[in-house]
Amino acid sequence: MPAVGRTCWAIAEGHIPGQSHGPEPQMTSHETACILNASSEVAHVTITLYFADRDPVGPYRIEVPAQRTRHVRFNDLDDPEPVPRDTDFASVIKSSVPIVVQHSRLDSRQSELALLSTVAFPVD
Amino acid sequence: MPAVGRTCWAIAEGHIPGQSHGPEPQMTSHETACILNASSEVAHVTITLYFADRDPVGPYRIEVPAQRTRHVRFNDLDDPEPVPRDTDFASVIKSSVPIVVQHSRLDSRQSELALLSTVAFPVD
Amino acid sequence: MPAVGRTCWAIAEGHIPGQSHGPEPQMTSHETACILNASSEVAHVTITLYFADRDPVGPYRIEVPAQRTRHVRFNDLDDPEPVPRDTDFASVIKSSVPIVVQHSRLDSRQSELALLSTVAFPVD
Amino acid sequence: MPAVGRTCWAIAEGHIPGQSHGPEPQMTSHETACILNASSEVAHVTITLYFADRDPVGPYRIEVPAQRTRHVRFNDLDDPEPVPRDTDFASVIKSSVPIVVQHSRLDSRQSELALLSTVAFPVD
Numbered sequence: 001m002p003a004v005g006r007t008c009w010a011i012a013e014g015h016i017p018g019q020s021h022g023p024e025p026q027m028t029s030h031e032t033a034c035i036l037n038a039s040s041e042v043a044h045v046t047i048t049l050y051f052a053d054r055d056p057v058g059p060y061r062i063e064v065p066a067q068r069t070r071h072v073r074f075n076d077l078d079d080p081e082p083v084p085r086d087t088d089f090a091s092v093i094k095s096s097v098p099i100v101v102q103h104s105r106l107d108s109r110q111s112e113l114a115l116l117s118t119v120a121f122p123v124d
Numbered sequence: 125m126p127a128v129g130r131t132c133w134a135i136a137e138g139h140i141p142g143q144s145h146g147p148e149p150q151m152t153s154h155e156t157a158c159i160l161n162a163s164s165e166v167a168h169v170t171i172t173l174y175f176a177d178r179d180p181v182g183p184y185r186i187e188v189p190a191q192r193t194r195h196v197r198f199n200d201l202d203d204p205e206p207v208p209r210d211t212d213f214a215s216v217i218k219s220s221v222p223i224v225v226q227h228s229r230l231d232s233r234q235s236e237l238a239l240l241s242t243v244a245f246p247v248d
Numbered sequence: 249m250p251a252v253g254r255t256c257w258a259i260a261e262g263h264i265p266g267q268s269h270g271p272e273p274q275m276t277s278h279e280t281a282c283i284l285n286a287s288s289e290v291a292h293v294t295i296t297l298y299f300a301d302r303d304p305v306g307p308y309r310i311e312v313p314a315q316r317t318r319h320v321r322f323n324d325l326d327d328p329e330p331v332p333r334d335t336d337f338a339s340v341i342k343s344s345v346p347i348v349v350q351h352s353r354l355d356s357r358q359s360e361l362a363l364l365s366t367v368a369f370p371v372d
Numbered sequence: 373m374p375a376v377g378r379t380c381w382a383i384a385e386g387h388i389p390g391q392s393h394g395p396e397p398q399m400t401s402h403e404t405a406c407i408l409n410a411s412s413e414v415a416h417v418t419i420t421l422y423f424a425d426r427d428p429v430g431p432y433r434i435e436v437p438a439q440r441t442r443h444v445r446f447n448d449l450d451d452p453e454p455v456p457r458d459t460d461f462a463s464v465i466k467s468s469v470p471i472v473v474q475h476s477r478l479d480s481r482q483s484e485l486a487l488l489s490t491v492a493f494p495v496d
């Protein structure tokens with residue numbers, strides 16, 4: 001099998017709605033980077049966040065074990081700092097081994113949820 | 125015409141909602157891999173599922189006849205085992221001939237449905 | 249400017265919901281191939297549809313003038329035959345000049361609409 | 373780090389719904405080009421709009437500072453002219469430095485919102 005994925009990805013869209021309807025955590029408005037590491041080595045992943053009006057924040061550090069997937073909610077990132085709600089951002093995701101990244105959002109600001117998803121942009 | 129597609133694809137997002145509203149099967153919450161085989165040969169397709177906390181499961185085996193499309197619901201996969209609901213997963217899809225794969229979800233946990241779709245990531 | 253797009257695209261997902269809510273035509277459930285022809289020549293476009301259990305149908309012929317966009321509803325295709333509702337299909341789209349193709353759906357089977365969109369897969 | 377992105381992108385889908393429900397501006401129906409400039413130089417960006425039945429309009433000029441993201445609502449573009457509502461369009465986006473572009477829409481014509489998103493098509 002060829003290497004599955006790339007080592008650098010970008011997501012230009014990012015926005016965690018500040019409100020939610022429905023039971024937590026499944027119906028909490030959230031922004032997700034779904035990461036697949038199909039390789040035989042652990043992936044050491046860093047996420048850097050970009051904003052409209054201040055310097056980038058990061059790196060946020062995540063590990064994805066070999067042959068595992070991890071669906072990372074931006075809502076849960078808190079080191080070096082939490083991700084602000086109701087704020088536009090973008091992200092660059094780097095990995096020590098090839099991974100695949102897909103971006104999804106669940107928006108439950110209104111009583112009925114909405115979804116979006118796209119494969120992230122492979123940078124390298 | 126050039127070969128339509130690739131022989132290895134990845135979908136990093138995967139999640140079958142455990143609840144649904146509305147008439148079955150069209151309104152059942154589902155996760156789909158839409159496969160197009162525009163070639164003149166049958167496509168022997170294997171799907172391997174990746175999880176957050178256990179080893180990959182598969183291969184699930186599917187055939188798509190020449191010049192046909194098949195919209196495979198992950199909900200319906202049951203050999204070697206059913207796909208768990210309310211569980212994050214990812215998938216790698218391989219084929220004996222070039223195919224095109226698009227990922228879609230219908231989420232009807234609430235009374236009004238939500239949709240997402242993206243072309244999968246072409247690995248090779 | 250480099251040529252904008254490719255001359256062959258594939259959309260593996262396709263399904264026109266058979267029901268709709270709300271005023272026509274804007275809220276009619278529909279499946280769309282949005283085509284951008286940024287070139288200086290008319291684009292002669294052909295669409296071939298693939299199904300699960302019968303031979304491909306087509307070509308459907310469309311023209312997109314130079315420096316124009318055309319958002320083609322599959323609902324409106326009728327030559328050589330209408331596109332069946334509530335039926336899975338896929339499509340291959342070829343053009344005499346480079347174009348860009350994006351796939352969208354509006355699903356109004358329930359009282360609140362759902363949307364999906366993805367850039368189609370560039371074959372060549 | 374390799375250059376993050378490309379200098380020319382296309383979005384074949386474009387449509388600003390003419391109606392909205394809910395509080396402005398967050399619930400106003402809108403069409404967005406999310407732009408990430410991860411480079412160390414300001415990005416001078418131009419957007420050209422293509423229509424079904426008239427000549428292209430533009431360029432609209434936007435700056436994205438180094439290491440910043442800007443989520444541009446097509447609703448807000450007004451020079452050389454506002455973007456018409458309820459009208460199909462497409463866009464080509466060029467930049468002086470590599471950027472990443474993702475296309476999103478929030479449609480609140482009905483009381484419950486719908487979302488779509490896809491990475492734009494990288495032209496070069």
